[in-house]
Amino acid sequence: LKQWYQRRVRGAKDLGSEGATPIHHGFMQKNIAERPSLGVYLKEGPETPVAWCICYTGGSLGSMHVVDEHRGKKLARIILRSLVKKVVEVHGIVPFANVHFDNKASACLLASEGWIKTPVNYSKMFVDPGVMNL
Numbered sequence: 001l002k003q004w005y006q007r008r009v010r011g012a013k014d015l016g017s018e019g020a021t022p023i024h025h026g027f028m029q030k031n032i033a034e035r036p037s038l039g040v041y042l043k044e045g046p047e048t049p050v051a052w053c054i055c056y057t058g059g060s061l062g063s064m065h066v067v068d069e070h071r072g073k074k075l076a077r078i079i080l081r082s083l084v085k086k087v088v089e090v091h092g093i094v095p096f097a098n099v100h101f102d103n104k105a106s107a108c109l110l111a112s113e114g115w116i117k118t119p120v121n122y123s124k125m126f127v128d129p130g131v132m133n134l
Contacts, residue, residue: 001038035057052079055087059094060095
């Protein structure tokens with residue numbers, strides 16, 4: 001993901017037009033470079049991921065996204081399972097996710113994977129109880 005995101009930022013004429021500031025892009029680059037992240041790429045085609053997720057400070061999983069034309073292929077589920085395993089086994093961190101209250105797709109995905117919803121301010125936090133038994 002690191003090389004793709006760097007190319008994406010360099011190729012943007014106006015960072016604000018993507019809905020993000022240069023500070024946001026710096027934050028994203030730092031997290032991709034220093035923390036676990038996963039992307040799914042097609043065998044043929046451009047070197048652009050069709051799905052990705054990033055781990056932030058303390059084990060927070062976020063920025064999960066699947067490109068529209070690749071939704072419904074269980075890519076988010078595959079990335080979630082793989083990234084949780086990597087975060088727990090390699091880094092020894094118990095992952096969690098803050099989900100915006102309008103993001104029903106992410107909330108449903110986490111619930112279907114057995115994560116527990118816990119209210120935290122205006123977001124939802126999920127903790128996978130299975131990771132404690134590794």
